[in-house]
Amino acid sequence: MTPRLRLQPEAIGLGMTSQRVRDRLIERLRGNGIADERVLNAIRTVPRHLFVDEALATRAYEDTALPIGHGQTISQPWVVAKMTETLLAGLPPRPPSGSIAAPARVLEIGTGSGYQAAILAALGLEVHTVERIGELLRVARKRFRALGLNVRSKHDDGRIGWSGNGPFDGILVTAAAPALVEALTEQLAPGGVLVAPVGGGGGQVLVRLRKGADGAIERTELAPVVFVPLLSGLID
């Protein structure tokens, strides 16, 4: 007997997580100024719906932040795209392709759902990520494993960085602090780039910090943003 054909919404292309829905998000990001095709491709490829609760999966390809529990959020895709694009553009130049070169080493503070780290890993970067809420980190690690992504992670207060694994060519901070965290700028390699939301109740701005080969710091403000706060202390 032939099995009855069950038409899953996914199979007929009407699913809220279908390629068509994802492509719409890519066009929206493009319209809002994201131009780096590598970033757009990573966002097209990494299944954001697997980084949120099943109940929210149908909203995963809207350009909006979504709750991930513990009072935290997965960042808005445009913000992920903007931070990733800024990071890639600021990374020190790599040796010519064909040579045996280590990938750029990047550090993310605030693993959350794991989505931003997954985007960085999909881009071929060597990703290190730190999260203070143990339960979020456990779930994110399962996602990395399920997707075959190689991400190094640790349960810690990211305000101290990850000195044993540094210095880093790039650092992304995905939670806002009133000022740039000194331990993190110290773990940035010469020629490296750090992208972080800075500010408190009065509003936050996305800041790019470049460290010259001579150690000189150049700071640029990119766009107003809204992030959850960078907090101290660990939670199981």
Ligand code: SAH
């Ligand atoms: N990059 C995440 C966004 C998560 S929201 C994603 O793609 O889903 C910010 C995250 O930063 C939260 O999970 C929060 O718990 C974490 N966080 C806040 N303060 C932190 C700190 N001091 N050290 C590490 N993580 C921190």
